[in-house]
Amino acid sequence: MFGDLSEMMTKLKEAQVKIEETKKRLDTVLIDDEAGNGNIKVTVTANGIIKNISISENLKDREEIEDYLIIALNKSLQKASEIRENELAQAAKNGMPNIPGLDLLD
Structure with missing residues (x-):
């Protein structure tokens, strides 16, 4: 029994x-x-850290820049969240011991 617990x-x-x-x-x-036909570009890590923001010189309207920036950041952060959740779930699942009664391992 203790061998199983130790394992x-x-x-x-x-x-x-x-x-x-x-x-x-x-x-x-x-x-x-x-966003904005490529006028705003963002780069984030899968952990949700903003690494880069690029704003085209064609954009002059502050409100337009803010709107496009929000759109681009929300899209990239959503993708980052999905990747992070999938990767962490897979890492946890692969490392979990097979505990009877828990259907963690499909």
Whole structure:
């Protein structure tokens, strides 16, 4: 019994390490998006950190710039969130021990 418990604890620690490694790796995954026919471009990491914002010189209207910026950031942050959730779920799932009664492993 204790061997099984010890093995489960080891697997849980391994899962935690995999999750932390995945979080670090997600800092290097870049998502690009745009709005206003490419007049506003943004780059964010899969962890939701804004890395770059590019605003075309063609845009002069402050309100238009703000609107396009919100659109572009929301689109890229939504993609980043989906990638992050999928990657972390996969990392956790792959590292979890097979505990009877829990259907974590499909």
